[in-house]
Amino acid sequence: MGISDVIPLPVAVDKELEKWTIWGRPLTDVWFTTTEKIHEIIDMGPIKNVLNWGRKNSLWFLMQPMGCCGVEMLVFGCPHYDCDRFGIFPRATPRQVDVMIISGYITRKYLPAIKNLWEQIPEPKWVMAIGECAISGGPFYDSYNIVNDTSKFFPIDVFVPGCPPRPEKFIEGFRALQEKIKQREDKRGY
Amino acid sequence: MTTANDVLSALQSAFPGAIEEAKVDPERQLWATIKPDRIVDVCKYLRDNHNFDHYSGAAGVDRIDEGLFEVTELLASHGAHQVVALLKVKTPRDNPSVKSLTGLYWNANWYEREIWEMLGINFEGHPELYPLLLSDELMGAWPWRKDYKGYPDYNTAERAIEKVNPEGYTDYSFTPTEAEIKAGTVPFERPKYPTFREREEMEIKGESEMILHMGPQHAVVPGPFLLDILVDGERVKKAFLDVGYIHKGIEKIMENRTYTQGIPITDRLCYMAALTNNEAYCGAVERLLGIEAPERAQYIRMILEELSRIQSHFLGTAEFLTLIASAVYSPFLYMIIDREDVLSCIESVTGARINHSFVRFGGVRNDLPEGFKDMTLDTLKMIRQKTEEYKELFSSDSIYQKRMEGVGVLSPSDARRLGVSGPPLRASDTPFDMRREDPYLLYKDMDFEVITRKEGDSKARVEVRLDEILESCYIIEQCLDQIPSGPIMAEGVPKRIKPEPGEAYYRVEDHRGEMGFFVVSDGSEKPVKVKARGPVYAYFQALPPLLEGVYIADVVAIAGSMDACTSEVDR
Amino acid sequence: MVLSAITEFAAQEPKIYGLIIGLVAAAILASVINVVAMLLVWLERKVMGDFQARYGPNRVGGRWGVLQLGADAVKLFTKEDVIPRGADKPVFVWAPIVAVATTMLVAGALPFGAVIIDGKEIPLVVANMDISAFYIEAALSIMAISAFMAGWSSNNKYSMLGAFRGIARMIAYEVPMGICVISVAIMAHSLNVVEIVQAQSIWFVIAQPIGFVIFAIALITDLGRMPFDQTEAEEEIIAGYNTEYSGIRFGLLYFQEYIVMLLGSILLVHLYLGGWNGPVIPVISFISPMIWFFMKLIIVLVALIWVRVSLPRFRIDQVTDLGWKILLPLSMVNLAWAVVVGLYFA
């Protein structure tokens, strides 16, 4: 379909326009577009880089301390470690965050709640598993109440091992996540 | 002064025939096996005539070889004497049932509920036998019984069935597999009881009332728990507490580990008090083994535990400040900075920031590094100065005073009845401190004051904490002065720990109150039962009655001033 | 040539010309205000960092982290926009828009300093109204309504509590604040902010110290900042009225808070601190009022941030108590004082 089908244009102009491209795609493709196509185009172009730059530099995380690692999470936001330097800071409501940190053991009783929290977070969102417990069950791997493979339930982008990992490790984890977002290699494809 | 022998002889004369066997070991602990039908009478007698007004917990033990369950009730006194009575009741494994003590002690409620849900021992006369820590689907499986084979389950995740509920959120159920049904390890018939939601909804009386869910994810404390408050406008009418969101089954896990492997697990019991938890557990096992740590090791333990108390009090106060102010309130951040300095002192010895695993049976893992003394003294000087500053700041801040004065008042008698210990109890004018009461390590040689306050409100609780920081500084300075040189491990501690069959109870002063470990051994490498009696468990139980009639803003102030730690409640 | 064409057009079609000029001015105003508000967020994070022994943003956009807010804005504006099930959709959607629109109403009547051209002081104001002080005061209180819309429509208990708290607080504090404005007007013999500024040969903070304190407290309450942030007390009711907001709508509410903070501080400077008054600086006399104005503004803003990081939060009943039982009588005293002094000097 040419542009002249929609807008009355001289055929010569139409022919000329068909040769034009935007980021390697014919202009006519872009002209008759749908939401998906817009997304596709954004994905290819430098706009996406700008968006991802914004996202990676403004990772707000959900304040949700769960275990011993939760204490280190608290310290991570305070002086000496100061996550605000990287544009990372905690919020209390899931509606306004980008990153969920699983900072400890997930039990059978807590799993539905934490999944709800995850579902309440608006896209784009990422999840990090911090501490051995969140990765594999840690010291409680043989407990009757612990879900020991968190990655079955959440698309975890970054695993930070340690029991507990030091606050510096938290920063390292966030840097890794930022790098992943920049390279567009995160699990959910942003 | 009442001694354990006095109590025993009084009991024997008052209840001839009700006491099956009894011993005093060590001098302040009275062990007795009571006939099941007389337990309530015996406890009543002890409470009324011998000042046993402190119910500090109960432990259920599965003696599978004898076909018995044992329930051990731990009774003590709030300072009238130092005897701990450990009264055992036996009940057959099929259809087990014990008389409930809830009529005598208000705080027996949760301890008995826990034993019921974990072991399936029925408590006659208990008013609300509902699950406490376990989720509904595990009810009836009785996971702490020795013949419970459903788990360890290495792939809980694989069995989870996802279902989207009508509200659009995902529900999970963990249905049993065929094999498990055949093995009979999963419950078919669950006990009948109204669920938590049903119980709280029954309380809604009027149009203007609603239930506000604070949790499981909420900014109130570190760690998930569900605090539901029934509010009418801004007033709280009733509070309901649901815990167990991070129940890990530590006590069961420790039964499956050797004694030494248990030490790292005790760290994770309450991450703010890892060193004192280590101490309590190691102390109990040392009692079983009959060894004692050399003097230098005891000093090292004391120094580290007091340092750890300082950092815990700093963090507790800091968290409390975020609750009445906000996360941008500067003193909160300054306290975290101070805490980092204390942590670096601890770290220079143990190598870890939070979970140390440092104490060993009969000693400590390693010696103090070079330069530790100077570094610590410098830090303490700084901490002193800062703490004085904080005290001055809080006493001159009129908004702070307005928010805290008269909020969440616990009268001395209430505080004892509710079973709280540690700073909240001392803030209610009760000088009850294990370091004085039941001196462990070398605290009897130390010169320190037990801090108390008269008011019993949230402000007093915080003040007690700040003053205790100063007191701890003083203790550490004394220790650093007096510490002798010598070995740090006792002679002849075996590589493989195999205590003689027996039981031991050892209690220490945690940063938050009385922490006790009850360890039962049968002569093998693994303990039969480890029971941790934690202070925060008691705080949590006391929280709902404290919250009735306050404002919503006070809920966080009261909960915060308790300095809670969910991990230790759930275990 | 272009100029003459424009003047010709203005003479022929004064209405259309006025409309066009108005729209252009509004566009400039809106964009300037938004950029300044973003800078203010950045300033707050930096200054707060300084108060708390940390750095604040310092990675995005050089070592000062100036682009941090750009990143935040890009992220917030491209995030998924969730409208919760059970929300009152039209109200939910309109609340942030109302919030931002009211700030623009305020901005229209507020002078942003002045310049001196040919020895004449020309205030930079879009609409120089006779009653601008009162109009601004009225427009500021519409904000509480937008907060109530947001809280009530979200179908969330926390939001609703936050909204109720907001209304209770607004009623308690608008009255003393209004009385303070009246006292200022009596002393200045005018309700026009520009004239109020020009009337301050002595700053009104000296003439009416009580009024200044009351107005400052009421202003902080209006802004909902510590120690009066009960509407969004994170530790009690999650995030108050904006608990359910996400993405661009939350972004609007978030920036709106800072725009209001900026406008409120400007109002404070005008009413009590002598606006752009100050000795003329010789070489750059053209913008010397602007320099004075910005210096005062920055001091007020930093003071607001200082208060935020160093005070705990009041309980809601204590807030209303303070408003009704202390500030209201005091503002009456202040009014009486203003009348006496005003009449005496007149």
Ligand code: SF4
């Ligand atoms: S990983 Fe270790 S420190 Fe972290 S929550 Fe688990 S046990 Fe605690």
